[in-house]
Amino acid sequence: MFPSLVLTPLLLAGLQAVTVNAISTISATGAKFFYENGTQYYIKGIAYQLTPEDPLTDEAQCKRDIVRMSELGANAIRVYHVDASADHDGCMTAFADAGIYLFVDLDTFTTAIDQTAPHWNKTQYDRFSAVLDEFQQYDNTAGVFVGNEVLTTINGSIAAPYVLAAARDIKAYRDKKGYREIPVGYSAADISELRPMLQDYVACSTNSSERLDFYSLNAYEWCGESSYSTSGYDELQKNATGYPIPIFFSETGCNTPAPRTFDDQAAILGSEMDGTWSGAIIYEWIEETNDYGLISYGASVSNAAATNTLVVDGYTRQGTPTPVSPDFTNLKTHWATLNPTGVSLSAYKSSTSAITYPDCPSSTSGGWAVDPSSALPTLGQTYNKDAASADSTGTGSSTGSSSGTTASSTKNGAAGNMMLAGNPATERLFAASIVLSGVLGMVAFWL
Ligand SMILES: *[C@@H]1O[C@H](CO)[C@@H](O)[C@H](O)[C@H]1NC(C)=O
Numbered sequence: 001m002f003p004s005l006v007l008t009p010l011l012l013a014g015l016q017a018v019t020v021n022a023i024s025t026i027s028a029t030g031a032k033f034f035y036e037n038g039t040q041y042y043i044k045g046i047a048y049q050l051t052p053e054d055p056l057t058d059e060a061q062c063k064r065d066i067v068r069m070s071e072l073g074a075n076a077i078r079v080y081h082v083d084a085s086a087d088h089d090g091c092m093t094a095f096a097d098a099g100i101y102l103f104v105d106l107d108t109f110t111t112a113i114d115q116t117a118p119h120w121n122k123t124q125y126d127r128f129s130a131v132l133d134e135f136q137q138y139d140n141t142a143g144v145f146v147g148n149e150v151l152t153t154i155n156g157s158i159a160a161p162y163v164l165a166a167a168r169d170i171k172a173y174r175d176k177k178g179y180r181e182i183p184v185g186y187s188a189a190d191i192s193e194l195r196p197m198l199q200d201y202v203a204c205s206t207n208s209s210e211r212l213d214f215y216s217l218n219a220y221e222w223c224g225e226s227s228y229s230t231s232g233y234d235e236l237q238k239n240a241t242g243y244p245i246p247i248f249f250s251e252t253g254c255n256t257p258a259p260r261t262f263d264d265q266a267a268i269l270g271s272e273m274d275g276t277w278s279g280a281i282i283y284e285w286i287e288e289t290n291d292y293g294l295i296s297y298g299a300s301v302s303n304a305a306a307t308n309t310l311v312v313d314g315y316t317r318q319g320t321p322t323p324v325s326p327d328f329t330n331l332k333t334h335w336a337t338l339n340p341t342g343v344s345l346s347a348y349k350s351s352t353s354a355i356t357y358p359d360c361p362s363s364t365s366g367g368w369a370v371d372p373s374s375a376l377p378t379l380g381q382t383y384n385k386d387a388a389s390a391d392s393t394g395t396g397s398s399t400g401s402s403s404g405t406t407a408s409s410t411k412n413g414a415a416g417n418m419m420l421a422g423n424p425a426t427e428r429l430f431a432a433s434i435v436l437s438g439v440l441g442m443v444a445f446w447l
Pocket residue numbers: 024035037038039
């Protein structure tokens with residue numbers, strides 16, 4: 001990664017433009033992420049999706065946002081959708097210069113794995129690999145996701161093997177191409193009836209080719225005045241203790257009640273959880289209808305002309321970022337005091353031989369529906385409902401437990417998330433509701 005020290009000064013001068021952009025890669029060993037120098041890497045990340053298709057093509061905009069992200073203390077972004085064929089040099093270099101890493105989702109609006117009729121086919125594989133081809137060239141690509149919230153109900157558990165099959169094939173593709181070992185993971189919805197089976201399932205194989213390189217959770221359990229124990233984080237911690245691969249929050253930051261305090265950061269990046277978890281990604285950078293933004297590019301524009309491509313869903317998506325107050329400062333203040341050091345790679349390495357893998361969850365009637373002894377789907381395979389129902393005793397009814405700390409915790413105004421997940425019908429519906437709420441004056445803006 002770094003230029004040889006024996007280069008002559010003349011050569012060094014010529015290489016200056018290149019060496020400025022040198023950033024350590026991140027790798028996963030055992031249950032932790034490390035920089036090349038062996039220091040443990042903890043994520044302080046921001047979900048960044050200014051435009052639905054790809055926020056990493058507008059270098060000037062990335063640079064304007066990076067100024068504020070650096071002020072916040074961020075060292076990572078998460079991007080849900082990118083255009084693999086676009087040029088990302090400008091943004092990726094600018095993020096690297098600021099020490100900011102990328103976690104990127106490999107699917108598009110049309111290629112995400114679907115829990116109702118799961119399949120994993122060549123069209124999906126080609127698309128996922130194209131994104132990997134594009135982003136593996138950047139040293140600040142820290143990880144890729146083969147899915148985001150694919151499973152959202154207990155009867156969606158049939159899709160879990162398809163998520164894992166995608167990870168298996170993308171890892172094999174990465175290795176065949178000789179790319180560095182960019183960690184391949186999954187971002188799960190926080191659904192009580194799927195916990196802890198999904199978490200265990202994706203990490204239970206003793207064959208590293210058939211398990212994820214990391215697992216992450218979109219969790220909104222800690223809301224307002226809460227604590228480590230009342231939020232349920234103590235339970236998340238208990239069930240993640242001894243987990244064999246890195247685990248982190250791929251979305252967090254409950255927004256009800258306002259203002260957002262981000263007090264959960266002190267637990268995640270502090271002594272309660274930093275021995276197990278690798279940090280958190282805050283949802284999200286831009287203020288839009290779902291009201292999770294850390295910054296805004298101006299008030300909403302409910303009647304923008306259809307030709308104004310800078311406005312999507314009534315929100316301007318370009319310009320000078322203005323912090324949402326006091327949320328932005330609340331997060332900044334926490335992160336400034338939270339600098340876990342973890343363990344060094346050299347000290348940790350000797351203990352990795354003692355890592356054990358959780359038991360693969362067994363299937364239960366009306367519950368987790370994956371037979372732990374069945375092989376993963378092959379590329380091109382589609383879930384066969386009829387064959388499956390022959391050896392199942394029915395779908396059962398999911399009662400959706402919602403008591404105490406075992407409750408599911410998904411984002412409020414889930415429409416925002418669905419927009420990211422790429423449901424065009426929902427997007428339109430969503431746009432209509434913005435107009436409505438604008439008219440009713442129900443949307444509050446922090447300027
Ligand atoms: C290792 O590299 C990281 C990232 O560049 C840096 O923050 C950290 O201080 C370095 N650790 C040591 C021990 O030099």
